[in-house]
Amino acid sequence: xxxxxxxxxxxxxxxxxxxxxxxxxxxxxxxxxxxxxxxxxxxxxxxxxxxxxxxxxxxxxxxxxxxxxxxxxxxxxxxxxxxxxxxxxxxxxxxxxxxxxxxxxxxxxxxxxxxxxxxxxxxxxxxxxxxxxxxxxxxxxxxxxxxxxxxxxxxxxxxxxxxxxxxxxxxxxxxxxxxxxxxxxxxxxxxxxxxxxxxxxxxxxxxx
Amino acid sequence: xxxxxxxxxxxxxxxxxxxxxxxxxxxxxxxxxxxxxxxxxxxxxxxxxxxxxxxxxxxxxxxxxxxxxxxxxxxxxxxxxxxxxxxxxxxxxxxxxxxxxxxxxxxxxxxxxxxxxxxxxxxxxxxxxxxxxxxxxxxxxxxxxxxxxxxxxxxxxxxxxxxxxxxxxxxxxxxxxxxxxxxxxxxxxxxxxxxxxxxxxxxxxxxx
Numbered sequence: 001x002x003x004x005x006x007x008x009x010x011x012x013x014x015x016x017x018x019x020x021x022x023x024x025x026x027x028x029x030x031x032x033x034x035x036x037x038x039x040x041x042x043x044x045x046x047x048x049x050x051x052x053x054x055x056x057x058x059x060x061x062x063x064x065x066x067x068x069x070x071x072x073x074x075x076x077x078x079x080x081x082x083x084x085x086x087x088x089x090x091x092x093x094x095x096x097x098x099x100x101x102x103x104x105x106x107x108x109x110x111x112x113x114x115x116x117x118x119x120x121x122x123x124x125x126x127x128x129x130x131x132x133x134x135x136x137x138x139x140x141x142x143x144x145x146x147x148x149x150x151x152x153x154x155x156x157x158x159x160x161x162x163x164x165x166x167x168x169x170x171x172x173x174x175x176x177x178x179x180x181x182x183x184x185x186x187x188x189x190x191x192x193x194x195x196x197x198x199x200x201x202x203x204x205x206x207x208x
Numbered sequence: 209x210x211x212x213x214x215x216x217x218x219x220x221x222x223x224x225x226x227x228x229x230x231x232x233x234x235x236x237x238x239x240x241x242x243x244x245x246x247x248x249x250x251x252x253x254x255x256x257x258x259x260x261x262x263x264x265x266x267x268x269x270x271x272x273x274x275x276x277x278x279x280x281x282x283x284x285x286x287x288x289x290x291x292x293x294x295x296x297x298x299x300x301x302x303x304x305x306x307x308x309x310x311x312x313x314x315x316x317x318x319x320x321x322x323x324x325x326x327x328x329x330x331x332x333x334x335x336x337x338x339x340x341x342x343x344x345x346x347x348x349x350x351x352x353x354x355x356x357x358x359x360x361x362x363x364x365x366x367x368x369x370x371x372x373x374x375x376x377x378x379x380x381x382x383x384x385x386x387x388x389x390x391x392x393x394x395x396x397x398x399x400x401x402x403x404x405x406x407x408x409x410x411x412x413x414x415x416x
Contacts, residue, residue, distance in 0.1 A: 011403040080406035093297030168409030184408035198288040200392035201376030
């Protein structure tokens with residue numbers, strides 16, 4: 001089993017190859033890509049070996065070939081169908097951020113309890129009433145949800161999502177969710193992230 | 209040096225103690241708090257030992273005492289002064305999310321290049337023109353920045369922030385930043401997080 005840190009770095013390598021390598025660059029040495037990603041060359045080589053990829057000593061990595069190899073590993077054969085639940089500022093930011101950005105991540109629906117939002121098309125996909133959560137998730141064959149609902153309802157909404165067949169949740173609500181072991185959860189609590197940055201920033205200040 | 213994972217979990221324990229323990233609960237056993245946080249009791253005990261806290265065998269942890277101990281460790285003696293740079297949907301979500309939530313994290317300014325936003329008060333703090341970044345960061349003694357600017361300008365904005373004295377950056381731009389070693393960076397790229405969740409969700413689907 002490949003670790004979640006490795007998956008995260010692979011996603012970053014691909015993004016760098018796509019966005020920061022100009023079209024004329026055909027090959028790239030491991031130390032160059034490693035430096036762009038701020039990891040060690042050894043780390044990069046280990047990550048790529050984990051997906052069965054290795055460069056050649058004389059030429060390094062072929063950019064296009066490597067990009068495609070990472071894609072085959074990360075994306076699977078069909079696009080992942082995604083729903084965003086909770087269309088406040090954060091939900092809307094995520095929808096507009098992802099819309100059309102990645103063909104293998106397809107936001108097919110969003111949900112909100114606010115009736116002035118549901119029924120509209122927001123960022124290219126239909127926003128439904130939260131009452132229809134289970135019906136739409138099943139009908140649209142959605143496997144991943146981004147959760148940006150208020151904390152007090154996050155657990156109950158997560159349970160409905162899982163009952164409807166969701167296998168992975170990207171959770172922005174600042175509450176740890178209890179989910180069955182086979183459901184993958186990634187927590188992205190803003191306050192916790194900021195507390196952590198503040199803590200380490202203070203260590204630096206105190207050393208100075 | 210305490211690891212960033214430990215700092216992240218300590219922040220979560222405090223949040224659970226504050227939000228999910230009712231006022232009548234005076235003490236709590238490690239297995240109870242560990243279960244709320246979805247970690248093992250051994251992990252919880254190790255994390256608390258790292259900040260010099262241990263419970264008593266008969267009574268476990270005293271809720272108020274533990275909350276305060278974590279606070280003394282995480283927060284320092286003065287509030288951390290924070291700026292949000294980039295006031296699109298994501299920046300606004302973060303400002304409204306944090307405003308007044310945590311007294312030790314104080315958003316004192318935000319910045320945007322859009323002149324219709326700068327000059328206004330958004331979410332309780334003043335929004336300035338991005339031209340004034342360095343001046344205001346220095347004047348307001350801001351040590352931490354949340355970066356939600358577009359990718360192509362993220363590196364140059366980060367450099368300005370660091371020149372002005374910023375010690376920690378919470379980066380939502382989907383680009384790895386090059387910063388001096390003493391500056392703490394936490395990357396929170398939405399696409400990378402979602403790709404990771406999609407990958408692990410697909411593993412579950414394929415097993416079923």
